[in-house]
Amino acid sequence: MNAPRSFFYFLLLLVLNLGLAGSQARAESIEALRAMPVQDGGRIKPFDTFARESLYLIYGHETFRPEKGGSARPASEIVMTWILQPSAWEETPLFEIRHGEVKKGLRLSEEKKHFSFREIMNSDRLPTLMQELQSHRETKEKLNPYFQALQRLENQLFTFREIAAGRMLRLVPPKTGETWQSLPELDGALQSQFVEISQAFIRVLGTVTGNATAEEKNQTQKILTEKIKNFETSAQAENPVLYAQGSKIQTEIHYYDFHPFRWAWIVYLICALTCLIAWAFEKPSFYRPAWLLGFVGLALHIYGFSLRVYLMGRPPVSNMYETVVWVGFGAVVFSMAIEAVYRWRFILLAGTLAGAFCLMLADMAPVVLDPSLQPLEPVLRSNFWLMIHVMTITISYAAFFLSFVLGNIGLIYFLGGESKNRDKIKAVTLALYRGMQIGVSFLAPGIILGGIWADYSWGRFWGWDPKETWALIVVLGYLAVLHGRLVGMIKDFGMNVAAVMAFSLVIMAWYGVNFVLGAGLHSYGFGAGGVEYVAGFLAVEILFVVFASVVRFGRLKASKENK
Amino acid sequence: MFRRLVRMFSSVKIAVVILLALAAVTAVGTIIEARYDAHAAAKLVYHTPLMYTIMGALAITLIAVMVDRWPWKSRHVPFLLAHVGILVLLLGSVITMEFGVDGTMRFGIGEKNRWVTVPQTDFQIWSSFDGDRYTQLLSQEVDFFSHRPEKVPFSYPLAEGELKVETYEPYVLPAKKVIASSSTRAGSAVRFQIQNSRVNVTDWLVQTRPGAVASNNFGPAQIFLGPAPAKSTLANELYLDPSQKGDDLKYTVFYRDPSRKTLTGRVKEGGSFDTGWMGLQFRIFRYLPKAEESYEFKTMERPTPLTTSAVKISFQGKSHWIQLNDVLKLFTDNAVYLVTYGNRRLDLGFDLSLKKFEVGRYQGTMRASSYQSVVATPDGVETLISMNEPLKHQGYTFYQASFQDGPTGEPTASILSVNKDPGRPLKYLGSLILSLGIIWLFYNRRKSARAQAPRGGTF
Incomplete structure (x- = not known):
């Protein structure tokens, strides 16, 4: 057996193992309960998603880890017990408070992360803080991080109380109208059916924690499933048309369980590793498997996209999270296209690294990048031009990102020795130049498409809105680089530096406008957080460029003196 | 002399400087907008002599660089398209700025309105001796934001x-x-x-x-x-x-x-x-x-x-x-004066009445999913204006911009954005030419670069 093949099998085994570990945790959760349709946040979602989002808001994680140790419990189970035994939960440290000032303001311990409902409600300072928030809101000024943290706390307390009282759990469609009935609003027959669900659920919980046999576990699970099915049948009878909106629930559960984007970045990383071996250690036999892995990753990526599009019925580029996933996709596709032409190996390496980076970011920073499925703001709904312009502009960011990664590779070569790596530097520089060209030829028309859309929906082709202005600044920056190269103002080293530095313009246009400037018409994509990490990332890149420039300058000077 | 001037302005170095200057100045504009508002950014950056100078320099460079390539050959076509496209776009913007209308109008449900509020501000003085009939004494466009009265005195002599x-x-x-x-x-x-x-x-x-x-x-x-x-x-x-x-x-x-x-x-x-x-x-x-x-x-x-x-x-x-x-x-002892300072209002020349206004909400929430106005033009035709579905009438376009809520949370008034843009055809034409040029340029360079590029293997 040759080296690449055994390496490949090893990876396959690793991946399968990871997958099995995941399904083990899932086997314990209660399928029928998770799949119950709930109306929340303007759409019908599975109880599982509702529970995850609520637990995430209050606790900061999608599973609950008891303080005394023990295994993590799924959100659906935890949220269900809030309804059944709210008083037991009021004493549990459940509420995550991150902001130090808020903790101080409430006179809570600043070392702890989680606090109980009682602890917070008993703080005599809580009404003062909430009053402060309310009066600040009345000024209609932007909320700073302190007030955002207070607002989150208000939201956490409200959500917990409403769920515990059953008022937030809308399980049954109305006979007329659109708002589903919450637990207290249900009629007697449905109420008692829900009580039966609760009793069966408690019995199931008993078997999970106690030492029940597999037989007993199965039996109690079966009873619970039956009770839920009965409840659902009655709920459906109330209004079959509205109930049918829950038809995508199984797909949504699958989307969250399978986590296609997580698999995609794992595969991309392995692909990048394989490329690295094929290229840096000159092992051509690794090249084919690398391509294969790249395609597997891409297929997973596309699969994840398709699920999101199917679930929400719209193109997936309406918030920061979705554009990050989309840019990762673009970087991989563009790198494959350029790689197919030149076959230099490091292009695919750069592309899958970029793709993996984007997907990891999307996967691991839910505070900044909200992965939940949200209905759209009115202005974003059902518009072809809108989606086209956003997709065109963000796909250009993917090409620039690819150039950025290539630029970093190029600078490493420069550091490694300019004359020794002359050929490789030439190749990297040409590849990143291609990336910039692709980027500009998507971005400029993308901005124009944005103008057409703005003209179509607001009657204004160009309004100096910060988001569009920064997209223009990106184009201007890259055009300056391309023109500079044309007349020899910028040579190979300059192009590598430019590929890295000009990407900071993209970061500003893409992330900075929403998260740093936070102004303008494009505010529906706005969020907060992560500024320190992005600034740190930029600082590291700038230091790297400065370091490479200083080293190169020193060498040039030395070689001149030697002459 | 002419040749030398053309040479100078067609230098790519100047072009790069202009591109970077434009990028830097507009970046400052976005920061001002974030700290203050869009109005301040427009007054301090986007509509200032500095900005117009940069735009003018850009236009001159674009023309010079094309003149410099004369006589043109077929390989120049994509290059010319890209540059002509930008020029046409700029020309369209100038026409919009000079002759366009960009304003808003607000009406309550069931009300009529024929006035469009535009961003320009006027200072007006009216006088009356009986408190009934008023005569206009002064109506002057003012821009106190850019020309602060503290620095540029503004006064009017009244009898008293x-x-x-x-x-x-x-x-x-x-x-x-x-x-x-x-x-x-x-x-x-x-x-x-x-x-x-x-x-x-x-x-x-x-x-x-x-x-x-x-x-x-x-x-x-x-x-x-x-x-x-x-x-x-x-x-x-x-x-x-x-x-x-x-x-x-x-x-x-x-x-x-x-x-x-x-x-x-x-x-x-x-x-x-x-x-x-x-x-x-x-x-x-x-x-x-x-x-x-x-x-x-x-x-x-x-x-x-x-x-x-x-x-x-x-x-x-x-x-x-x-x-x-x-x-x-x-x-005063013998007269009443009315002094107004406000946005200019343009007469549409016809009444528009708001028949109905509706807000769609996402199920079970107060989150707006859509809003739409039914308006009637004087000819009695009723049109539904919704997000992205404007009404075009007598050269004006009416867009659904926003709405106002009453105390009970129900909408009471609709706000339309009203717009007339004679530069629009040029902007679309310019966009088309520019996009064609850029894509063609990219395709051409790719072909030529591909001929020189090494392929495959390790280095």
Whole structure:
């Protein structure tokens, strides 16, 4: 057996193992309960998603880890017990408070992360803080991080109380109208059916924690499933048309369980590793498997996209999270296209690294990048031009990102020795130049498409809105680089530096406008957080460029003196 | 000479400098917009001589670089397309700036409107000797933001003395206040509180003139300042009558329940009585027999959604504030002057009426999913305007921009953005040419670069 093949099998085994570990945790959760349709946040979602989002808001994680140790419990189970035994939960440290000032303001311990409902409600300072928030809101000024943290706390307390009282759990469609009935609003027959669900659920919980046999576990699970099915049948009878909106629930559960984007970045990383071996250690036999892995990753990526599009019925580029996933996709596709032409190996390496980076970011920073499925703001709904312009502009960011990664590779070569790596530097520089060209030829028309859309929906082709202005600044920056190269103002080293530095313009246009400037018409994509990490990332890149420039300058000077 | 000039401006180095200058200046604009607002960014960056100079230099360079390549060959076509495209776009923008209209109009449901509010501001003075017929003395476009009256004095000589604009404040927070007045034309005012264990409201009631009725509706009950009707209205209503001389008010309380007797009495400042409505206690905090409403302005460093701009004028030794789109009345011994400072309003030339306005919400929430207006043009045609579905009529385009909520959360008014853009065809043409050029350029370079590029293998 040759080296690449055994390496490949090893990876396959690793991946399968990871997958099995995941399904083990899932086997314990209660399928029928998770799949119950709930109306929340303007759409019908599975109880599982509702529970995850609520637990995430209050606790900061999608599973609950008891303080005394023990295994993590799924959100659906935890949220269900809030309804059944709210008083037991009021004493549990459940509420995550991150902001130090808020903790101080409430006179809570600043070392702890989680606090109980009682602890917070008993703080005599809580009404003062909430009053402060309310009066600040009345000024209609932007909320700073302190007030955002207070607002989150208000939201956490409200959500917990409403769920515990059953008022937030809308399980049954109305006979007329659109708002589903919450637990207290249900009629007697449905109420008692829900009580039966609760009793069966408690019995199931008993078997999970106690030492029940597999037989007993199965039996109690079966009873619970039956009770839920009965409840659902009655709920459906109330209004079959509205109930049918829950038809995508199984797909949504699958989307969250399978986590296609997580698999995609794992595969991309392995692909990048394989490329690295094929290229840096000159092992051509690794090249084919690398391509294969790249395609597997891409297929997973596309699969994840398709699920999101199917679930929400719209193109997936309406918030920061979705554009990050989309840019990762673009970087991989563009790198494959350029790689197919030149076959230099490091292009695919750069592309899958970029793709993996984007997907990891999307996967691991839910505070900044909200992965939940949200209905759209009115202005974003059902518009072809809108989606086209956003997709065109963000796909250009993917090409620039690819150039950025290539630029970093190029600078490493420069550091490694300019004359020794002359050929490789030439190749990297040409590849990143291609990336910039692709980027500009998507971005400029993308901005124009944005103008057409703005003209179509607001009657204004160009309004100096910060988001569009920064997209223009990106184009201007890259055009300056391309023109500079044309007349020899910028040579190979300059192009590598430019590929890295000009990407900071993209970061500003893409992330900075929403998260740093936070102004303008494009505010529906706005969020907060992560500024320190992005600034740190930029600082590291700038230091790297400065370091490479200083080293190169020193060498040039030395070689001149030697002459 | 001409050749040398062309040479100079067609230098790519100059082009790169211009591109970077444009990028830097607009970046500053976005920062100003984030710290202040779009208006400040436009006034300080986007619509300034510096910006126009950069744009002009860009246009000259684009022309020069094309002239420099003369005589053109077929390989120049994509290059020419890209550069001509930008020029056409710029020309379209100039036409829009010079001849376009970009404004808004607001109307309540069932109302008509023919006026479009545009961003330009005018300063106007009207005079009247009888208080009925007014003659316009002055109407002048002003831009106090860019030309602060503190630096560029602005005044107008009236018969009784000079009217001078002293200061301009771009961001003020207006707060209504009620002050005692000496004018015989002023009405009365009370500051009252109505309270029980669950309700606690404090508010002002101000009569516009003596004998007028001012009211405050709390839903199940209503409070009036003015003479009470002789007979019970068979509603929960409380009347405070200031018409009799003295430092107290006569109060009359009617009940919805016909079997209950009307309650009357007198109350002084600081005094209180039981209304008999669900244990509600009524208290008078302040009573001004002669009062007028006035605004107090708090100067802010930055704008918020509640701030507006205002100018302070001086006339006959007294200062007065006028906030944007408000009217100031100045009384002298022999004339009344109206002074206005506000956005210009353009006459559409036809009435537009709002027949219906609807907000769609996401199921089970108050989150708006869509909003739409049904408007009628004078020819009787009704059109539905929704997000991304504008109405085109007589050269104007009407877009659904926003709406206003009433106190109960139901929409009460629709706001349309109104627009006329003669530069539009040129912008679209320019966009098309530019896009074609860029894609063609990329394709061409790819072909030529591909011929030189090494392929495959390791290095």
